[in-house]
Amino acid sequence: xxxxxxxxxxxxxxxxxxxxxxxxxxxxxxxxxxxxxxxxxxxxxxxxxxxxxxxxxxxxxxxxxxxxxxxxxxxxxxxxxxxxxxxxxxxxxxxxxxxxxxxxxxxxxxxxxxxxxxxxxxxxxxxxxxxxxxxxxxxxxxxxxxxxxxxxxxxxxxxxxxxxxxxxxxxxxxxxxxxxxxxxxxxxxxxxxxxxxxxxxxxxxxxxxxxxxxxxxxxxxxxxxxxxxxxxxxxxxxxxxxxxxxxxxxxxxxxxxxxxxxxxxxxxxxxxxxxxxxxxxxxxxxxxxxxxxxxxxxxxxxxxxxxxxxxxxxxxxxxxxxxxxxxxxxxxxxxxxxxxxxxxxxxxxxxxxxxxxxxxxxxxxxxxxxxxxxxxxxxxxxxxxxxxxxxxxxxxxxxxxxxxxxxxxxxxxxxxxxxxxxxxxxxxxxxxxxxxxxxxxxxxxxxxxxxxxxxx
Ligand code: SAH
Ligand code: SF4
Ligand code: F3S
Numbered sequence: 001x002x003x004x005x006x007x008x009x010x011x012x013x014x015x016x017x018x019x020x021x022x023x024x025x026x027x028x029x030x031x032x033x034x035x036x037x038x039x040x041x042x043x044x045x046x047x048x049x050x051x052x053x054x055x056x057x058x059x060x061x062x063x064x065x066x067x068x069x070x071x072x073x074x075x076x077x078x079x080x081x082x083x084x085x086x087x088x089x090x091x092x093x094x095x096x097x098x099x100x101x102x103x104x105x106x107x108x109x110x111x112x113x114x115x116x117x118x119x120x121x122x123x124x125x126x127x128x129x130x131x132x133x134x135x136x137x138x139x140x141x142x143x144x145x146x147x148x149x150x151x152x153x154x155x156x157x158x159x160x161x162x163x164x165x166x167x168x169x170x171x172x173x174x175x176x177x178x179x180x181x182x183x184x185x186x187x188x189x190x191x192x193x194x195x196x197x198x199x200x201x202x203x204x205x206x207x208x209x210x211x212x213x214x215x216x217x218x219x220x221x222x223x224x225x226x227x228x229x230x231x232x233x234x235x236x237x238x239x240x241x242x243x244x245x246x247x248x249x250x251x252x253x254x255x256x257x258x259x260x261x262x263x264x265x266x267x268x269x270x271x272x273x274x275x276x277x278x279x280x281x282x283x284x285x286x287x288x289x290x291x292x293x294x295x296x297x298x299x300x301x302x303x304x305x306x307x308x309x310x311x312x313x314x315x316x317x318x319x320x321x322x323x324x325x326x327x328x329x330x331x332x333x334x335x336x337x338x339x340x341x342x343x344x345x346x347x348x349x350x351x352x353x354x355x356x357x358x359x360x361x362x363x364x365x366x367x368x369x370x371x372x373x374x375x376x377x378x379x380x381x382x383x384x385x386x387x388x389x390x391x392x393x394x395x396x397x398x399x400x401x402x403x404x405x406x407x408x409x410x411x412x413x414x415x416x417x418x419x420x421x422x423x424x425x426x427x428x429x430x431x432x433x434x435x436x437x438x439x440x441x442x443x444x445x446x447x448x449x450x451x452x453x454x455x456x
Pocket of ligand 1: 049050157158159160194195196248249250275277315316317346347348349350351
């Protein structure tokens with residue numbers, strides 16, 4: 001029987017694309033192998049957001065080359081953002097790669113596998129956002145659902161607009177139908193995915209289609225156009241669904257109506273990922289983020305005032321070109337004031353095609369490393385305090401499955417894992433029948449990145 005193994009790098013968007021790729025391969029009669037060595041097809045779904053991600057890909061590719069030398073019938077496929085960005089140059093550098101395709105060409109995988117040796121497929125076909133590709137999801141209880149693709153923001157450091165193309169929103173009806181189907185097969189929580197979910201909107205805004213003179217939608221336009229808060233309102237009505245999360249929110253597009261939706265829709269969780277990147281207005285300006293630190297704080301404070309017990313996480317870039325000691329200090333102070341529940345911090349990394357390459361004031365690696373280290377050090381302490389503050393509380397937990405240690409042994413597992421509404425991981429003892437249910441857990445202990453509790 002044909003077999004495959006997918007190695008995924010990068011963000012949730014890529015994780016979900018890997019679920020779609022697995023869905024396609026299973027429908028073609030492939031089975032998923034546990035071990036890389038046993039797979040007839042190894043697919044690398046790549047990320048190019050930072051240099052490190054690219055290095056990881058090339059080192060994985062090097063290892064696969066050795067495996068292929070021992071087993072020449074093994075096929076190697078490369079997809080994702082490096083494939084999209086570098087196309088044929090990956091094939092030149094690594095001629096042992098059999099198939100290479102970009103983010104919008106996922107659906108072509110079966111035909112590419114039949115006839116490997118073709119050049120890179122990296123075009124952006126029309127209507128990709130409406131293609132229905134059944135994903136093979138790892139977890140039945142919580143699922144990723146794309147609501148939009150691409151990004152129009154062109155932050156000066158970022159490759160995403162180049163590798164994922166222009167912003168395109170899926171039709172609300174398609175999204176709702178997908179979630180209804182997921183709920184039928186046991187899903188209780190969805191995470192809506194988009195690079196900038198706050199600008200989810202009329203399909204015709206992105207496609208240049210629109211309405212005829214009588215106001216009727218013309219071809220290509222959405223059947224019932226809505227914005228992101230309205231979409232949340234619709235998803236909130238789906239029976240059997242318990243929770244709704246979403247990533248990522250761009251601060252510039254966080255509207256009052258989204259704040260209202262988060263405050264009033266019972267299924268929308270009290271958690272938001274709101275990337276700050278830097279607290280210095282001059283750095284934010286050079287990043288093309290289109291908000292000031294004061295704008296960010298004003299929105300965040302309104303959000304916190306409206307949504308009780310809100311968990312906030314963020315992304316920070318340390319050592320952006322031109323970042324002075326004062327700029328960096330402002331960011332550290334903001335982190336101390338805001339007290340995030342989680343931070344993804346990165347040192348600035350030069351990326352091909354991005355405008356920041358040409359900015360003056362690129363900093364030495366050593367300075368970037370030191371600044372990153374400081375961010376992580378400050379945040380570690382805050383996170384420990386925030387986790388510790390949950391001890392003693394009773395939290396609603398959606399049970400997702402056995403905890404990491406008992407995975408693969410569901411029938412005898414007594415250790416379960418789930419998440420609180422804030423999105424914090426909780427481990428506790430309980431029977432496997434609880435998977436998929438909402439339970440009340442008394443938190444007894446805080447670990448580094450998770451909580452321990454007892455079922456009540
Ligand atoms: N669309 C999301 C996520 C984009 S990528 C958003 O706008 O927030 C995730 C994070 O990677 C970004 O928020 C940024 O902090 C970081 N990142 C992107 N490009 C980078 C680069 N060239 N160097 C360092 N960090 C980068
Ligand atoms: Fe990249 Fe900015 Fe778009 Fe996020 S909003 S994906 S950081 S360009
Ligand atoms: Fe995601 Fe990396 Fe592509 S962060 S969008 S997989 S560049």
